[in-house]
Amino acid sequence: MDKVQKINCKAITWKKIKKNGLDLDYAVVIPRQIASELFQELEDTLEYFTGDLNIIKVFGKAYNIPRKHVAYGDPGVTYTYSGITVPALPWPEPVLALREFLVDLKGLKYNFVLVNRYKNGRDHMGEHRDNEPELDPDYPIASISLGQERDFVLKHKDSRRPGQQKVFIPPVKILLEHGSILLMNPPTNEIWYHSLPLRKSVHGPRINLTFRKIRPK
Template sequence: MREKRRWRKTDIAAEFSHPLPWRKIEAEGLDCDYALLFSKDEADRLFKQLEEEVEYFTEEKAQVRVFGKLHSIPRKQATYGEPGLMYSFSGVQHLARPWTPTLDYIRDAVTEATGRTFNFVLVNRYKDGHDHIGEHRDDEKELDPGCPIASVSLGAARDFVFRHREARGPGPRRHIDPVKLELAHGSLLLMNQPTNTHWYHSLPARKRILSPRVNLTFRRIVSQGQKEQRPSQ
């Protein structure tokens, strides 16, 4: 999706043999691109491999305190990436495990499709429609602000909802319609700037869904040192 890039022969071959039809998703301050990245057969294979490879955090590490009470988060999480990378979310620092072969493969496919490189992935596994995630923004300060977040979905298709920050909560300042889409098996959703500063997103519960979904959000993390030297990119 990056316009200015140097073309290599392999890129051109890949581009003409597998042209990805992107669907643009736009609203005030929201800019996303959606495409089917993998065929059903390939997505099936990748999902099965990830189910064998990915090692999720244990329950005690994945607890959150809400209104004084501790709750287990309604999903499983894991982090992978370049050795030594740390990432903090929900108030906990996580050390990235080294890339697995399947995560390697998917990361390269995303790079091929977008012209972007990533050094980290957060894996979220929703075992069925009861598992979900509440409204949030991916606005961690260690993220490279110039790099989109690339979200790959495998397994059960799930609804995905964006809501503008000024149109949520009690007494919303403005009325802005939420943006809803279904994330299909094998799909890729690119969240470009400045989407994550103005819009929250969530994966709401869908109780009729009985099968699991695995979501991979590829990111570019800037280390503190790099950030001080140059604005980067």
């Protein structure tokens, strides 16, 4: 996807969102036509995990992941979350081009990406934090959205406490648009949970690529 490399990174206006340990940068970065071409290329070429790699464990119970997913990365890199260890397959060309684009855009080079495909608004992601020990805590997580726009909701960990321990901190909701990039900067993932909620009225597919920096074991 050579067109991605020709985007004028200096012309992009980023929106900064900060509060109570939340630090986000958001912008629609990829022009609509290029984003649509990239979305279709990924639709035509990516193959997603099946079998045991499509099952997560929550409080000891196994569930099918309510979306499709696959991971790519540098040789030997793995990522463990929700009771599954995900191997990194070799980088496909369009995903590698996006990784290199992030280097040009923000000077960030990642060694792993998790790709999630949401068939429609019934596919979703529950509240969680990307704070696994193998993640580099000083590196932002870069999330690229293609296809159907979806609500992205963040909740402070203290607002999820039970009873009198609960602290009222309003959630933060962002509409992730086609061709957008969201940077979740430290210490966001230590303090805020995030989710892509169920939206039954949404019918279009979405592909999300979350680039991560994994520390060597």
